[in-house]
Amino acid sequence: MRDRGVRMSHVASTVGAVTADAPTSTSIAARRAFVNGSFRPATVRIADGRISGIGRFDDQADVVVDDAHVLLPGLVDTHVHFNEPGRTEWEGFATGTAAAAAGGVTTVVEMPLNSIPVTTTPEALGAKRQAASGQLAVDLAYWGGAVPENLGSLGALLDAGVVGVKCFLAPSGIDEFGHLDGAQVEQALTELVSHDGLLIAHAELEAHLGEASGSVFADFVASRPPEAEVEAVKLVVEAARRTGARVHIVHVSAAETLDVVRQAKADGVRITIETCPHYLALDDATVPDGQGRFKCCPPIRDGKNQDVLWRGVLDGTIDAIVSDHSPATAELKNDPDLGTAWGGISGAQTGLAVVWSEARRRGVDLEQILPLFTTGPAGIVRLERGAIERDAPAHLAVFDPEAAHTLAESDLEYRSKVSPWVGAELTGAVVRTYLNGECVYARGEGVLSRSGREVFPDDEGALEGYVQLGLGTLPAPEVG
Numbered sequence: 001m002r003d004r005g006v007r008m009s010h011v012a013s014t015v016g017a018v019t020a021d022a023p024t025s026t027s028i029a030a031r032r033a034f035v036n037g038s039f040r041p042a043t044v045r046i047a048d049g050r051i052s053g054i055g056r057f058d059d060q061a062d063v064v065v066d067d068a069h070v071l072l073p074g075l076v077d078t079h080v081h082f083n084e085p086g087r088t089e090w091e092g093f094a095t096g097t098a099a100a101a102a103g104g105v106t107t108v109v110e111m112p113l114n115s116i117p118v119t120t121t122p123e124a125l126g127a128k129r130q131a132a133s134g135q136l137a138v139d140l141a142y143w144g145g146a147v148p149e150n151l152g153s154l155g156a157l158l159d160a161g162v163v164g165v166k167c168f169l170a171p172s173g174i175d176e177f178g179h180l181d182g183a184q185v186e187q188a189l190t191e192l193v194s195h196d197g198l199l200i201a202h203a204e205l206e207a208h209l210g211e212a213s214g215s216v217f218a219d220f221v222a223s224r225p226p227e228a229e230v231e232a233v234k235l236v237v238e239a240a241r242r243t244g245a246r247v248h249i250v251h252v253s254a255a256e257t258l259d260v261v262r263q264a265k266a267d268g269v270r271i272t273i274e275t276c277p278h279y280l281a282l283d284d285a286t287v288p289d290g291q292g293r294f295k296c297c298p299p300i301r302d303g304k305n306q307d308v309l310w311r312g313v314l315d316g317t318i319d320a321i322v323s324d325h326s327p328a329t330a331e332l333k334n335d336p337d338l339g340t341a342w343g344g345i346s347g348a349q350t351g352l353a354v355v356w357s358e359a360r361r362r363g364v365d366l367e368q369i370l371p372l373f374t375t376g377p378a379g380i381v382r383l384e385r386g387a388i389e390r391d392a393p394a395h396l397a398v399f400d401p402e403a404a405h406t407l408a409e410s411d412l413e414y415r416s417k418v419s420p421w422v423g424a425e426l427t428g429a430v431v432r433t434y435l436n437g438e439c440v441y442a443r444g445e446g447v448l449s450r451s452g453r454e455v456f457p458d459d460e461g462a463l464e465g466y467v468q469l470g471l472g473t474l475p476a477p478e479v480g
């Protein structure tokens with residue numbers, strides 16, 4: 001499985017990668033390397049960009065990680081919106097993947113909206129791939145979209161190389177990405193099950209959502225109650241149960257959802273769920289009014305709700321913590337009217353530091369949260385990423401778990417430096433990020449290379465899709 005994916009990545013890299021003179025290491029030693037779920041002294045040996053072996057700590061290695069730092073597998077963020085092409089002024093692949101690299105993330109999976117066109121056809125995927133070419137600081141995979149117009153054609157989208165398709169059960173915020181009703185969800189799953197495809201759902205049910213306007217944050221939260229999420233999750237669970245298809249719920253926010261998911265998992269329904277740093281680390285009681293940078297859908301809820309989500313993190317109900325990095329221009333985000341401000345939080349760069357800061361406060365160990373940033377999300381999209389293991393790509397991050405700092409706008413690689421954590425005191429900082437053994441980001445220096453590659457799920461269809469898209473006609477990237 002891995003070899004196939006790699007071969008494809010290499011093909012893609014001929015159009016997608018730009019390599020500068022960043023240092024490439026053949027061995028990295030650390031007193032605390034996260035291997036097989038725990039920290040231990042180790043030396044990671046690297047050949048041709050892959051991990052060729054993991055041995056005893058060797059103080060003669062090319063790189064010896066500072067004793068105060070830990071060596072992690074590169075993080076996997078399966079939920080980012082980079083909005084290119086079409087809304088590149090909101091983010092774009094260059095700044096988005098730079099932010100990921102600065103956050104220790106080495107693989108991102110990019111959402112089918114809010115680019116123009118939305119990624120609901122193989123042609124639209126081709127346009128997005130063309131836009132990404134040459135810009136990637138980290139590896140990139142793609143989600144497709146399931147909308148009323150493309151039901152019946154989801155197989156073609158999977159064949160073109162997306163890792164799965166996303167749907168909404170309420171208006172998405174973008175007119176060109178319509179939402180599905182219950183019957184359409186079932187129709188999509190019936191189609192997907194024959195491809196072993198994955199449907200991911202933004203689970204808020206339109207019937208339970210109110211109108212929001214004004215600057216009072218509590219009013220905005222009240223307009224999107226937990227029932228909207230819980231009822232949507234129940235709808236998806238029942239459709240998955242009937243069809244046998246694989247489903248995943250994005251950005252779970254509500255405590256009540258976890259009971260539904262626990263039962264579904266116990267019953268053998270093929271469901272996974274994710275939550276996001278903002279639900280685990282922000283409490284609506286402390287969110288100031290009129291600050292669009294805290295607006296996301298579903299909303300940040302109260303401290304009691306947050307405690308329950310943390311139990312879900314620790315007991316395995318929640319499979320992944322991903323950013324839902326969803327930026328917009330500062331003008332759209334800083335609208336004091338929470339009805340009209342763009343809903344989406346920027347977090348691609350800050351996920352581990354934010355969640356680790358909160359975990360420490362709760363007495364939770366770093367080892368307990370790391371799987372949710374690595375093997376958890378990788379497993380959902382079936383990419384062999386997120387572990388320091390032999391033959392894996394040498395995607396690594398050096399993290400200083402004790403680094404206390406106040407997040408400044410100038411720290412952020414985002415195009416629009418709007419974040420709910422600007423001014424927050426965080427503990428933990430990414431020191432260096434490695435892609436295929438090459439240092440692509442160093443703290444204080446920024447992004448050193450654009451050697452990220454496209455990643456595709458491993459199936460015959462994806463390879464055919466690649467050929468059909470005719471990407472051999474892409475112009476050669478500028479090297480330098």
Ligand SMILES: [Zn+2]
Pocket residue numbers: 079081111324325326
């Ligand atoms: Zn999202």
